[in-house]
Amino acid sequence: MAGSRNALRCDKLSVMPVRYWLFKTEPSTFSIDHLARAPNQTTFWNGVRNYQARNLLRDQIHAGDGVIFYHSSADPPTVAGLAEVTRDGYPDATQFDPRSEYHDPDATPDQPRWFMVDIRFKEKFARPLPLSELRTISALADMVLLQRGSRLSVQPVTASEWKAIVARGRRA
DNA sequence: GCCAACGTTGGC
């Protein structure tokens, strides 16, 4: 394949570079162990109700991309492991369900407002990486997660940030 | 439980 080895052919004319993302989840609701035990170790990532994150899910995040699986509101908050996107963005069905906590009365199947992707479990880190340790890694100084007041639940991650986190997480 | 930071809502 032409281009970098970190690339997927996505159609006849273009090669889509693999990109990296960080997905936040509260482990008491859905942890990396839940993902590892899910059918096909795969789940849809529903319930994101923030426009910036929605735009990423709908437009930017593609099958083959890498996902850093982050446990927020945990004690301590950690990067728990890695996953991979297995399906491009598609409408989050819960927006149409009046009984769902994620229901959006203004969304219609013709005009969906909220999107989700599918992800599959890749690995659980030998040692979960605490947020406090991430803050000590100079390669991560500009990481979105570490910026003041950063709340985005789906965030872009650079290739160098990905590399630094994977290297540290695999180290016992 | 506290609270800073952020996103959304709605009156004007």
Next chain:
DNA sequence: GCCAACGTTGGC
């Protein structure tokens, strides 16, 4: 379009 009020996030 402004912006105050409110609700939520998420680390500590």
